[in-house]
Amino acid sequence: DAKTTQPTSMDCAEGRAANLPCNHSTISGNEYVYWYRQIHSQGPQYIIHGLKNNETNEMASLIITEDRKSSTLILPHATLRDTAVYYCIARRDMRFGAGTRLTVKP
Amino acid sequence: GAGVSQSPSNKVTEKGKDVELRCDPISGHTALYWYRQSLGQGLEFLIYFQGNSAPDKSGLPSDRFSAERTGGSVSTLTIQRTQQEDSAVYLCASSSPLAGGRETQYFGPGTRLLVL
Numbered sequence: 001d002a003k004t005t006q007p008t009s010m011d012c013a014e015g016r017a018a019n020l021p022c023n024h025s026t027i028s029g030n031e032y033v034y035w036y037r038q039i040h041s042q043g044p045q046y047i048i049h050g051l052k053n054n055e056t057n058e059m060a061s062l063i064i065t066e067d068r069k070s071s072t073l074i075l076p077h078a079t080l081r082d083t084a085v086y087y088c089i090a091r092r093d094m095r096f097g098a099g100t101r102l103t104v105k106p
Numbered sequence: 107g108a109g110v111s112q113s114p115s116n117k118v119t120e121k122g123k124d125v126e127l128r129c130d131p132i133s134g135h136t137a138l139y140w141y142r143q144s145l146g147q148g149l150e151f152l153i154y155f156q157g158n159s160a161p162d163k164s165g166l167p168s169d170r171f172s173a174e175r176t177g178g179s180v181s182t183l184t185i186q187r188t189q190q191e192d193s194a195v196y197l198c199a200s201s202s203p204l205a206g207g208r209e210t211q212y213f214g215p216g217t218r219l220l221v222l
Binding site: 032034036038043044045046049085087094095096097098099 | 141149210211215
């Protein structure tokens with residue numbers, strides 16, 4: 001099971017793109033990369049997942065490097081409501097790490 | 107129901123008492139997780155049930171914590187002889203793992219436990 005490494009915190013200006021990195025250098029070939037976020041006092045919310053190809057949905061884009069050792073979650077136009085803790089998971093048993101606390105500033 | 111439900115939503119207890127927290131997963135979901143989250147902290151994995159397999163208890167912080175899942179559905183997390191450091195939000199999630207490692211967890215609203 002891959003261990004993930006994320007920065008503890010990041011800031012982003014409102015309206016700009018937020019790029020959240022995740023390192024999962026020990027990922028195995030069939031482990032998906034998942035991203036969740038947790039807004040203050042709420043339960044975690046699924047954002048997006050991917051295996052090899054880049055993915056995009058209404059919430060975000062996921063860029064996975066060719067060697068799959070890292071990925072980046074992109075929020076294209078961050079809003080104040082995107083302030084949350086963002087978790088990257090690359091384990092079969094879906095255990096959460098400490099995540100990145102993203103603060104979107106006006 | 108449509109989502110994961112947990113009860114009670116809030117629980118206040120005295121130090122040394124036992125508490126039981128309940129989780130009703132989404133119908134048909136074979137996997138169930140318990141996490142806890144202390145104030146201002148990240149999610150801490152506690153235990154994982156998957157189908158009829160033996161649960162992964164590696165996250166339980168002490169032998170005062172136990173959990174069971176009856177009939178592959180409802181789960182109960184029990185904390186015996188509660189301590190003040192047990193105060194946290196206890197979150198339950200369920201999922202239906204798919205072939206190839208795809209799995210999305212759906213979280214309940216949590217139980218806020220306060221040990222006085």
